[in-house]
Amino acid sequence: MKGKYEFEVRSKKVVFRFEIKRNITVIKGDSASGKTTSLKKIIILSFHGNLPNMYYLPEIISCL
Amino acid sequence: MLKIWYYGGVEYMKDAPAYFNNVYEDEWLEDNFVKEMILDVDNSKVISPHIIESPVLGAITPRELSGGVKVLILMLKDDSFVYNMSNCGNNCAKWILKIAEKKDLIVYLQHMLRFTGEFEIMIMNTGKIVHNGKEYVNELLKAEEMVNEGKI
Numbered sequence: 001m002k003g004k005y006e007f008e009v010r011s012k013k014v015v016f017r018f019e020i021k022r023n024i025t026v027i028k029g030d031s032a033s034g035k036t037t038s039l040k041k042i043i044i045l046s047f048h049g050n051l052p053n054m055y056y057l058p059e060i061i062s063c064l
Numbered sequence: 065m066l067k068i069w070y071y072g073g074v075e076y077m078k079d080a081p082a083y084f085n086n087v088y089e090d091e092w093l094e095d096n097f098v099k100e101m102i103l104d105v106d107n108s109k110v111i112s113p114h115i116i117e118s119p120v121l122g123a124i125t126p127r128e129l130s131g132g133v134k135v136l137i138l139m140l141k142d143d144s145f146v147y148n149m150s151n152c153g154n155n156c157a158k159w160i161l162k163i164a165e166k167k168d169l170i171v172y173l174q175h176m177l178r179f180t181g182e183f184e185i186m187i188m189n190t191g192k193i194v195h196n197g198k199e200y201v202n203e204l205l206k207a208e209e210m211v212n213e214g215k216i
Contacts, residue, residue, distance in 0.1 A: 013119075013120050013121075013122075014120050029153060030105075030132075030153035030154060030155040031105050031106075031130045031131065031132025031133060031152055031153035031155055031156050032105050032106040032107065032108075032129075032130035032132065032133065032153075032155075033153065034120070036130075036131065037120075037121070
């Protein structure tokens with residue numbers, strides 16, 4: 001994977017903003033910090049084609 | 065007491081949050097201890113067994129609770145399985161210890177969940193009881209070595 005990709009996913013009440021630099025990204029944090037919710041929003045957006053800087057959907061290997 | 069199997073030695077529920085979605089009982093959400101856990105971990109208020117008020121998601125059902133708090137509720141209410149404590153973030157650690165004060169709680173762990181202060185935890189792989197962070201980490205490392213060497 002070359003370069004880095006910035007993601008911003010937002011709803012009315014919350015914004016998720018992060019940067020991916022590698023082929024495999026591990027998202028970790030406290031329970032209820034938004035990990036699953038942000039991933040779900042990214043997946044939904046990718047199916048609707050609303051990710052202008054994405055060329056492929058990173059493979060989600062596991063979701064603890 | 066909390067009893068931890070680290071990285072092996074026991075069969076455990078692989079997808080506890082999904083299991084919770086299919087087995088939770090309304091009366092579980094009426095328990096004040098459960099309401100406290102949901103308020104502390106998810107920052108959400110239980111209005112009724114079917115409605116929980118989240119500051120981020122709005123009105124949600126128990127199915128939309130975080131995976132970590134679902135596992136905590138299962139640990140408290142459903143003794144059918146050994147649950148994977150690695151489904152929980154560090155903010156769940158104190159609640160796991162509180163649940164273990166009420167009953168013997170056997171869990172599976174595959175990373176070093178952070179427990180603070182003084183506590184009593186048995187690392188099942190070695191049989192040793194640990195009382196603080198330093199002992200806990202040292203014993204988990206020994207347990208990991210045992211698993212890697214095929215002793216467990």
